[in-house]
Amino acid sequence: MQFELQYTASDTKARAGIIETDHGKIETPIFMPVGTAGSVKGIHKKELKEDIKAQIILGNTYHLYLRPGVDIIEQAGGLHRFNGWDGPILTDSGGYQVFSLGDIRKLTEEGARFQSHIDGSYHLFTPENVMDIQRKIGADIVMAFDECTPGDAEFAYAKKSLELTRRWLERCWNRFEQTSPFYGHRQSLFPIVQGAVYPDLRQKAAEHVTLFGADGYAIGGLSVGEPEEEMYAMTEVVNEILPQDKPRYLMGVGTPVNILESIDRGVDMFDCVMPTRNGRNGMLFTIEGIINIKNRKWAADFSPVDPNGTSFVDRQYNKAFLRHLIISNEMLGAQIASQHNLAFYLWLVKEARRHILANTFKRWKEKMVKQLAVRL
């Protein structure tokens, strides 16, 4: 994988670039739709490509490992062959599940012992086997196995957690170096910077990961319960240290505003379940603000889902009908909302990129941030 930094402006840390993988190019800043179980929920490949214009999607090691199982994916010839998505794929390592599964897992020096949320069976993830699994899944970008420290972690815990993540990273890196891709295309391992909301921890973590000379770096453990200002502050601290010429990926973020603010602070890559999950639950993101389509006020609003929208579904369906679908639990409702939201997110980062290249990002961002948070 290669990264070409195309443009940095003077009044912002925002950057535009191009990531080149063996499955195609990614223009940054970019938003990556989340497809945990190998599919972006409710969205066909054709829509993802042609309508939403996704350039890269995510998969999840933990979920794919439990179901369908690594052997099936290996038999299929890797995740690209399995799910039919021939563009770039990034897999998360399962570090987030170690965090979100809470009481059904236990951390040791060796790794994370956990119970399947599906059948309760016991499993062990180690930095080594997570690398092996991700080799078999075959994503273009794979993530280090880390502990995603909770946002409200005490300093002592955060420090200890960070040290574990650091040792795990070394083991991930070694294993990754010692193994080769299964399917002929290159894979890149991204280290993850942890350190909760403590600037000195974040700083040390950023310095440490930089030593690896990776193809890209991730900032993890944010948007996990801490105030937004802390998230921005940590991003600034870390991006000050991460190498300029490598992409930075802010994991799990976020709202449209979060994304613009983070682009402004030098982040290149984002992923978040928000456009799909919140979409399924009736929340629509638009250029004019946020719509809760379940609210009564949309019941007889026959205007397009989003008159400013770029998605096929924005023009094809009206708000009242979408509301009816979602309230009636019709699956088409979830599909339309997800498709709209993803198209909006991809439009947003594309616009950001355009403004960065035109050196008008800062002003445009300030204007957008005010609109995007409005509740309609």
Added chain:
RNA sequence: GGGGAGAUACCAAAGUGGCCAACUGGGGCAGACUGUAAAUCUGCUGGCAAAUGCCUUCGUAGGUUCGAAUCCUGCUCUCCCCA
């Protein structure tokens, strides 16, 4: 015509003397959701003050009782069975 059952908040349905402004489900209204255990979860849903308070409710009109959605009587209506 004879016999039986029942009427509870928007709907369905518990409750059959005080712990009942009334279980629960649906519907309705709002909220949450950030590397997806999520087509999920939470709250409110008689009125008014909205915090611990007050007022009016369980078909309807009376009665018994310190106290009634719950017991008694009349009335109205609904459903079922037999002719």
